[in-house]
Amino acid sequence: MSNLDASDFKKRKRYSGDCRVFRFKNFGENGHPVEFTNASLRENLKALLEFGHLETKLCCKGMPCWSFQLEVHRHPPLHILLFVVEQHIDDDASQLNRHCKQCHYVGWGHNIICNKKYHFLLLSKDHTMVQACLNCKGNNYKYDSAGNYNNNNNIGKTCSLEVESQGHVMHGVFHSNGFGHLLCVNGVEKGSELAGYQIIEFWDRLCSGLRARKVSLNDFSKKGGMELRLIHGVAYKEPWFGRWGYKLERGTYCVTQEMYHKAIEALQGMPLYLLIHHLGPTNHELPLIFTRYQTLSDHCLVTMGDLFQFMLDLKTRLPKENSPGSSSSYNTGFLVETSTCRWSPKRVETATKVIVEALKRARFRWVSRQEVRDAARAYVGDTGLLDFVLKSLGNHIVGNYLVRRSLNPVTKVLEYCLEDISNVLPIQEGNNLLMMNNNNFKVKAMCRVTRFQVMKDMFYLYKSILKDPKLSTGILNAIPVAVRIILDSKYLVKEYCFGDISMKVDEFGVFCTVMIKNNEDVEHGLVKPPLQPYEYITVRNNATIDELKLEVERNFREIYWGLKSFVVEPITNLNDAKGMDLAFGVVEAGQKLVFEGRINKERAIVNEELYECGARNYAVDCTPCGAKDDDGERMICCDICEIWQHTRCVGIPITEGVPHIFLCSRCEQEIIHLPSFP
Template identity: 65%
Template sequence: MSHLDLIGSKKRKRGERVFRFKSFGESGYPVEFIGPFRETVKALLEFGHLETNSSREIPSWSFQLEFHRHHPVQILLFVVEEPVEASLNRHCNQCQYVGWGHHMICNKKYHFLLPSKDTVAAYLNCEGNSNNNRAGSGNGKSNLLELQGHIMHGVFHSNGFGHLLSVNGVEMGSDLAGHHIMEFWDRLCTGLRARKVSLNDNSQKRGMELRLLHGLGYGEPWFGRWGYEFARGTFCVTRSMYQKAIEAIQGMPLYLLIHHLGTSNHEIPVIFSRYQALSDHSLVTLGDLFNFMLELKSRLPTENSIDTYNSGITAETNCRWSPKRVEMATRVIVEALKRAEFRWVSRQEVRDAARAYIGDTGLLDFVLKSLGNHIVGNYLVRRSLNPVTKVLEYCLEDISNVLPNQEGSFMTNQRVKERYKISSLQLMKDIFYLYKCILKDRKPALGAGIFSAISVASRIILDSKYLIKEYSGDLPFKVELGFEGKLNIYCTVLLRSNKEVQAEGTEKAMPPYECVTLKNIATIDELKQEVQRNFREMYWGLRSLVVESVLNLNANGTDLVFGLVEVGRKLVFQGSTKEQGIMNGQIYECGLNSHVVDCPCGAKDEDGERMVSCDICEVWQHTRCVRIPNTVEIPHIFLCNRCEQEIVLLPSLP
């Protein structure tokens, strides 16, 4: 990998196929993706350009991709095949953190990279230095795989389980937006028949954590639009805790927030009123508000603005009442609501009060129907359906602090219309302001009572980092009778020598089921040989696997598989390995797990968060749980609470 010809890759334009970025990975482009991952990835690489200067130990291929045909943006995709022997660390931390530590280590990993301009420059700079100082550089490791800041970096194990390690969109200087990168990655995973793919969600937008922002607005993380869901939380957060946190923070009533924050922060009520005026339905909860703002952001042009002043009543050209009569009826209704002193009033009460001045009930019904969530003078007329009585109710909201000294009707006041406009920049400023005041830098008023739920829920959502999308799951694909007289069967292997693993349960000892294809005239012995070949090729700890028997099938070696084993049957094969020098625990992604994790939060396994070990009992705990801030270095000597108490209780020496 340290000899990748990146300069040559950029210069190759003639005679080499250029693929469309927005179609790459679709079925038939560039290849028909048929079979399990280990076969589809090999079929894809046949269309790549094998790097001539790449190391034999770590071969790599490149693909030229074109984003726009009329305004070409050339992108290079590199696929690097990393054998386990060349890896700096055989064990995969991502597998351990997401809960796949029981998986066996695969013989190969496939890295899919979209390098950025900065990572290419950093690589070439390191490569130049290592060429000049080859004698003292050791292995150098000026490795493209180790650099941070790629547009995209994803990795697959040869069994089809993968991890999306990084996505860097426009904010990080990329020519591609984040959603374009994710659509590309999702097509790759689908086409290659990946099984499950995980990611560690640290996505941000202008300093805002997207898993919190989108959790509040949509009830799911930003990656949720591509099917990624909660898999595992850090600090022992569970799926149930995550769902309850989402519900709690989304359901926070806006009127309570305004009541507690409005006196000390006048900007928050202004923002609430601004978007209520724009919405065609009542914004009752914090989730309603953020959902509306995020949806508006997705529809709003970057440079343009839309008018939040709603003049829908006069827009109807077939209205049988003159604008003057509509305006008069509107004033009467607003005056009736004023007398209600800003409380919610039923539609019938408003209508009855207005009839003392307007005898035309049809006109009143028309105005009441059209008036909800409109600005009239210095007031916002709000309309909502009472969830208990199921009756429409109206209420006035004074927005004079937004539009001071504004008088006149909602139809003729041009100054109101000019003042109440929203741009994309203003919208992002408002989202950031609310995020900071309510979710991030919470005021003392939000630290007690019902508002303490905001702090707790925000923390739980931020701790829900590990997401998984299931593409083809534990079973690689639908099993059926193959073409040309071939038979497909699900198979896995249980090692006979794994006594200590079997004591914990056979699930850890068995790799995921693989689809094995053989002729329908094959015998049980031939099936064993095919299973042995497939699992030797895939797993590092099974390179010397010898399949001995079928645990859940009573058959002789010469019996025909076809007719004895139905299509889709799961078979478990027992075997043993003769590899010397490999301990059983070392063949799994979690390793030997020699250290003990026992944190006050309840965690019993590593989850990727910063930890500290007690110098007496050597038990590991999260630094956050033992009140060591991330801004403070881990102390050289650390004692856990239990060991401290035991020392205190020891009798004094004479």
């Protein structure tokens, strides 16, 4: 165990000499704090770290650490700290786990292990304790994107760098080849001063500025006890992280992208009338919720996707309330549509209450606009405010009453009347389900709807429809199946695409990759080795083929740990080129080239150990779901055939521990059919 101890790290003053303060809102953009170029991630990182403060007291096994002080806002003052830790994958550091489980789970296990990783840690300014420890245990621990530590009980022993802190806001990591992972996000619900979307936008700016290639995350995001990938999937056909371009790359339990999209379509297109027909008789709250939001909508809500999308959109338009119980029965929701008025919501609410009380005293008879206005003037002297509220109140619900407005056909005068609607209005059938009709106008019941109410109703729908185990039988049994598929679609990836790469006048560039030929099967063409991500290599216009090879060797040795002794042989798609030929005359700018080569035998590494996935000294064959590889979910090994399977697939609940002795179904059947001995 090796600890990075910052117990004696003292807070620096805000404007101390060597500590610059950067703005959080634009940190990572070009020019803030550095002019990012179209160079590789390694070059941009080097330029960025020149603006950081080197923390000499924060070190572990020689891993340097830089800090940046970021100002979120000045009034009230709020600062947070960004730490960047450079982790070297050194030959002698045998206790380190060089393999990246995140790369393996998301499908990048064929990438060669990189020489360096860069950990980006965002912490609250009030917490200056950072610990980075080398922890070697039998299980693989990792952060999920909800900020929780998970013990996945994965295959074999792992040894990994773990970064722990109090006040942890974000943890992301970049490999030196430009691939990265967002490991942890803690928003407001986890006690952070920053909302989740602010953290993701900050991370996205970093990825764009540093020119990351691809970035993955394991989507465990939650809001109000609900899985966001499920709620947003039903509403918008994509996870919450889809707002920033993250898309499903790989599912667990052998879930494919086609299965995911079909599950989304099934839930989105579920008719509401079907839910009411089957669930309404036993769940009286569902029709009330459906009716409430249909009255608020300008169009008919037919499917479950329509309903969830409208509720999420409505929540963003509603004003924030101080507490769940702060809303009054006269809290007029029509303010959402008239938020640009010159009166404060409190004054409008007071005038609304006065007008409704005046109409109550009329004992539900029709009263002219002037009578109502005169009665209300005894309490509210602002006639402009009264005129505004009278105009806005027409055909709206306030409390348990509908404020009806109509033009008297004889006197041609506007008249008002209260109607008690405390009982639920009748629901129509067919496609016009939930359209509340009263004298051919639609009631907009904004009065009792607050952000808290919307989230409460959505959570009720989430539990009653999406997470109810009783729906596993009958005509609605497709819902639990689709829900499980969506929840198993967790590995998301964003690919960062950049435009044309500029260079100096006397240079030209090509895209290069390498193929390792240290394997006999590769030599004889029996196995095709995985190609590494292409690197953009620039050389002078007068450079020779040999100089191009040397530049390729230098770059790939600098990036990858297993290629420190890599030597280039012939260029696969330029066999006729000679070493002293000018590269510019043989190779076209922007061309893709594959360089074959070998690793020095004295420093050669077992082929499987070169790659992020590591050696495959285990076998996965989960018969129920069809998985053939470790996907990060909890697994168990049969004590006879030593085949790994998902604990969920073999019927072991997540709440229970792994049994000491386990036999798979195939081995159990073979034992049962063994002949008995006398």
